[in-house]
Amino acid sequence: MNTKTGTNIDEAISLLRSGEIVAIPTETVYGLAGNGTDEKAIQKIFKAKKRPLSNPLILHFSNLEHLSKYVKNLPKHAKILAEHFWPGPLTLLLDKSEIIPDVVNAGNRRVAVRIPNHEMTLKLLSKIDFPLAAPSANLYGRISPTKVEHVLNQLDQIIPYVLNGGECNNGIESTIVGFDENSPIIYRLGAITVEQIESCLGQKVKIHNHNIQNSGPDASGMVKFHYAPRTPMYSIEEISTKEETSNFGYIGFDTLNHLIPAENQFLLSEEGDLRIASKNLYHAMHHMDQKHFEKIFICDFPNEELGRSMNDRIKKAIAKFNV
Ligand code: TXA
Ligand code: MG
Numbered sequence: 001m002n003t004k005t006g007t008n009i010d011e012a013i014s015l016l017r018s019g020e021i022v023a024i025p026t027e028t029v030y031g032l033a034g035n036g037t038d039e040k041a042i043q044k045i046f047k048a049k050k051r052p053l054s055n056p057l058i059l060h061f062s063n064l065e066h067l068s069k070y071v072k073n074l075p076k077h078a079k080i081l082a083e084h085f086w087p088g089p090l091t092l093l094l095d096k097s098e099i100i101p102d103v104v105n106a107g108n109r110r111v112a113v114r115i116p117n118h119e120m121t122l123k124l125l126s127k128i129d130f131p132l133a134a135p136s137a138n139l140y141g142r143i144s145p146t147k148v149e150h151v152l153n154q155l156d157q158i159i160p161y162v163l164n165g166g167e168c169n170n171g172i173e174s175t176i177v178g179f180d181e182n183s184p185i186i187y188r189l190g191a192i193t194v195e196q197i198e199s200c201l202g203q204k205v206k207i208h209n210h211n212i213q214n215s216g217p218d219a220s221g222m223v224k225f226h227y228a229p230r231t232p233m234y235s236i237e238e239i240s241t242k243e244e245t246s247n248f249g250y251i252g253f254d255t256l257n258h259l260i261p262a263e264n265q266f267l268l269s270e271e272g273d274l275r276i277a278s279k280n281l282y283h284a285m286h287h288m289d290q291k292h293f294e295k296i297f298i299c300d301f302p303n304e305e306l307g308r309s310m311n312d313r314i315k316k317a318i319a320k321f322n323v
Helices: 009-017 039-049 064-068 076-085 119-126 148-155 194-201 274-289 305-319
Strands: 004-006 022-024 031-035 058-060 090-095 110-114 161-163 175-180 183-188 233-235 248-252 265-267 295-298
Touching: 009 022, 009 031, 009 119, 009 161, 022 119, 022 148, 031 039, 031 058, 076 090, 076 175, 076 183, 076 194, 119 161, 148 161, 148 274, 183 194, 233 305, 248 274, 265 274, 274 295, 274 305, 295 305
Parallel strands: 004 161, 022 161, 058 110, 090 175, 233 295, 248 265, 248 295
Antiparallel strands: 022 031, 090 110, 175 183
């Protein structure tokens, strides 16, 4: 199958209406979208990504009114967060209504929903009367795409169309929040920080322990290996001064590492800005993965604000190489 790239929203819509899947831009990462009410389209998404059916998808809407038809109720805290952060990089886990086929959310009681903040995709969503189910547009376990070229590197010839909406502004996935007996819990750290959620709700919020596997809903946030490049990647803490470093790469925050050749390094934000670093994180991982280094080393961030979300992704990307 030839993969076309373009900015034609109507072309994307006609493919989606006919049950096809299309990569779409969002403010976080590119998504691989299909009609969220069409079981066959959903199956195509799982197949294209090689993703296990046990890992549920997020439904995307253009407005709260449309979204409300697909969930049973909106708890008080969910309403406050929705009004404050949508459109934006927040996903809420809500009780699903029967219209949503079970394949979307692996038969869970709850479904993940969000209103993304990307002009082109909001326009597309406002022209259709069904939600778009969309996981990140990467192969299962690999690095999420923040540019069209990242999508094509993994899904060229596999999907018919990539809607080109430029670079994703946030560059890291949405923050997932669920509610247990009405108390909010963060299920995946992401582009909206814990501090932002807590300040919006005026209370401390629990973070679901990502290391506990096979308990509760199956979120890829809880799978140990994820977001991984093919080149072995390690924390910069692991580098040994005895190693020959000429074929090592380094992804740093704002400061070069003196052990690795400067030309092998990618700084995420020379000005030390966490928002810029998060926008660049996956791009840096994709870019360095293509350089054929023997090993890639990566920095870690102070465990606060976006640094905490980036540390989460980095930890999962390097876990694969530290077994
Ligand atoms: O920023 C984002 O959220 C992007 C863009 C495209 O919207 N999407 C995204 O989707 O990151 P995906 O499928 O790559 O990650 C969604 C996460 C997975 O870890 C999934 O397991 C979790 O959400 N999830 C979805 N539905 C869930 C549910 N009902 N209960 C628990 N976790 C759920
Ligand atoms: Mg993903």
